[in-house]
Amino acid sequence: xxxxxxxxxxxxxxxxxxxxxxxxxxxxxxxxxxxxxxxxxxxxxxxxxxxxxxxxxxxxxxxxxxxxxxxxxxxxxxxxxxxxxxxxxxxxxxxxxxxxxxxx
DNA sequence: GGGGTGACCCAGT
DNA sequence: TACTGGGCCACCC
Numbered sequence: 828x829x830x831x832x833x834x835x836x837x838x839x840x841x842x843x844x845x846x847x848x849x850x851x852x853x854x855x856x857x858x859x860x861x862x863x864x865x866x867x868x869x870x871x872x873x874x875x876x877x878x879x880x881x882x883x884x885x886x887x888x889x890x891x892x893x894x895x896x897x898x899x900x901x902x903x904x905x906x907x908x909x910x911x912x913x914x915x916x917x918x919x920x921x922x923x924x925x926x927x928x929x930x931x
Numbered sequence: 932g933g934g935g936t937g938a939c940c941c942a943g944t
Numbered sequence: 945t946a947c948t949g950g951g952c953c954a955c956c957c
Contacts, residue, residue: 830954852939867953868939876938887938895938 828863836862837874840927841882847909848925849918851890858927892917 828836836859844850852875856866868890875884875895885902888894892914894902903913912919 856939865953869937869953870939872938873954874938879938884938889938890940893938897938 833859833863833870834874834878837871838878838882841875841879841884841887843927844883844886844925846886847911847923849886849888849892849906849911849920849923850925851888851920853890854924854926855887888918888920890920892920894918 837855840855840858841850852868852871856868856871858866859871860866875887879887879895883905884895885898885905888902893916899916906918907913911923
């Protein structure tokens, strides 16, 4: 799988995250690992930092439910509009974590 | 080829 | 709960 393919897979997956649900960088990497064979949360984060603007990036948070630096207010507002409850500065990811049902 | 960096994650204290 | 150290992979200089 080429780097461009991997990027598109990440973006495509993020677009599939339904409203009111969230996914962690590690979860995305772990899911794509089954398709690309290799993945890392760091790589997913790096991709989101570059191409995240084209997808609902605010539905992607860290494994601890922390929001992307520099866009915390933005993500927080977007998620709350979708009914996501916050545990202080973090998302209750344990309750809103989403995983694709059909793994293609 | 070598060293530093990053929208990360896990384990220990 | 917050802080710290190690692991991980790809990108840039």
